Amino acid sequence: FDDRTDARALAKHLLRFGAHESCGKCFPCRIGLQRAYEMVDRPGDLDRDKLEALLETLELGSLCAHGGGMPAPIRSLIAHFPDELGVAPGPEPTEDPFLRRPEERRDDDPGGRGA
Numbered sequence: 001f002d003d004r005t006d007a008r009a010l011a012k013h014l015l016r017f018g019a020h021e022s023c024g025k026c027f028p029c030r031i032g033l034q035r036a037y038e039m040v041d042r043p044g045d046l047d048r049d050k051l052e053a054l055l056e057t058l059e060l061g062s063l064c065a066h067g068g069g070m071p072a073p074i075r076s077l078i079a080h081f082p083d084e085l086g087v088a089p090g091p092e093p094t095e096d097p098f099l100r101r102p103e104e105r106r107d108d109d110p111g112g113r114g115a
Contacts (some may be wrong), residue, residue: 007081011040011074013078018070029067036074045086048078 001010013036024030036054037048055071062068078087 007077007084008086009078011085012037014070014073015040018066020067023064023066026061026063026067028058028061028115029063029070032062033067033070040085048087051078051087 015033018029019033019037022029022033024075032054036051036058039051051074055074057072058067060068078085082088
């Protein structure tokens with residue numbers, strides 16, 4: 001990527017691909033990827049909380065790695081290009097290891113990153 005890469009267009013491409021390639025067996029993947037694409041495709045700012053809730057549902061509720069893995073690149077784009085995507089910066093990571101989100105976990109947490 002370089003300074004000409006449009007992060008929102010990239011997110012739309014990934015979500016459109018994900019929705020198209022879904023086998024349709026589970027609701028989170030079949031409906032969730034299409035809804036995520038629609039959220040990113042709309043003009044204006046993204047609702048970070050709604051998008052994150054949708055990504056979490058995809059990650060936890062999908063039956064295969066396709067739906068479960070699609071949130072990772074979208075979260076990465078949100079983390080690295082929040083201004084281009086029109087999302088507010090996320091909350092600061094908490095120091096309580098039991099309240100950290102999975103992507104905030106560290107190796108020294110109880111149970112490590114895989115806990």
